[in-house]
Amino acid sequence: MKISVVKNILEANDRIARENRAIFDEKDLLVFNLMSSPGAGKTALLEKTISALKKDLSIGVIEGDIQSSQDAERIAETGIPVVQINTGGACHLDGNMIRDTFQEFDFDSMELLVVENVGNLVCPAEFKVGEDFKAMILSVTEGDDKPSKYPLMFRESKVLLINKIDLIPYLDCSVERIREEALKVNPRLAIFEVSCKTGEGLEAWYAWLRNEVTNRRSARD
């Protein structure tokens, strides 16, 4: 007997992500899902961003790693609430793992929640966690061919940070090519060239992010 099913295989996760989203909406919380390869600079970007914005914004972070709490400890140094998730081998965070952290936060007094995903350019793009948008980092040491090799993540992201631009003089990597290829996959992508080491370009990213939080709030008023 043949049974026609026609169902999205990830519907169970999508449903939990929608439930998470409803909670974020109710609390007027802007949530973004930060993704990149391992070592592209997700935690470094968050350290800088939190230090620059924490006086005006109340921020929380969910740290996803396969093992260890080193990243959460780095974020905790900035003095904001952080919860570490160890996926114990899984290459991405999913809606359920995010939901399990909610009891650790006070969303009533929070305006921005960042989910730092497991370092991986492939899988995290498939699994929604209830975020408003996805943000990704590509560091110039990874090469300028990545947008065409990993199109899904570039397509799904709202913003791309090209990190470690202070290293460009030492590399055969064309930022122009990254831009071109990324915009081919996703013409609406906002792109910032930054160095978390020197601080170059970060002000523009902070301004963009502040604006997102403001828009989120005014959309609810």
Next chain:
Amino acid sequence: MAPCWKDGLFFMHEMSIAQSLLDIIKDEMRKHDATALRSVRLAIGQMSAIVPESLSFCFEVMTSGTDLEGAQLNMDLIPLRGLCRECGLEFEIEGYAFECPHCNSHSIETTAGQGLSIVEIEVD
């Protein structure tokens, strides 16, 4: 090493996908009082982050030794298609370039090739 690494397989996200797939299949089989699974047909979008061989492998590993062992997993790869919001042309997106070949607009809605769905199962 932590115990969760014991089978060394969980790093593949195809494992979580195979698990979700099996949950749906078991649910459908219960609904139809089916006892044996012969085959499953999936539609895998070209732009989904799935490696079909990995998914096949995970499916095999997870069904071996269960009632579902031996079921065939058939996968149709669905090419990426877009709809131009400006001129209405529906076209196949080549090289992941989201640009209308007719009017060069960049406002393209993905109509196929990004999803990951189960289409049909054959049971006894």
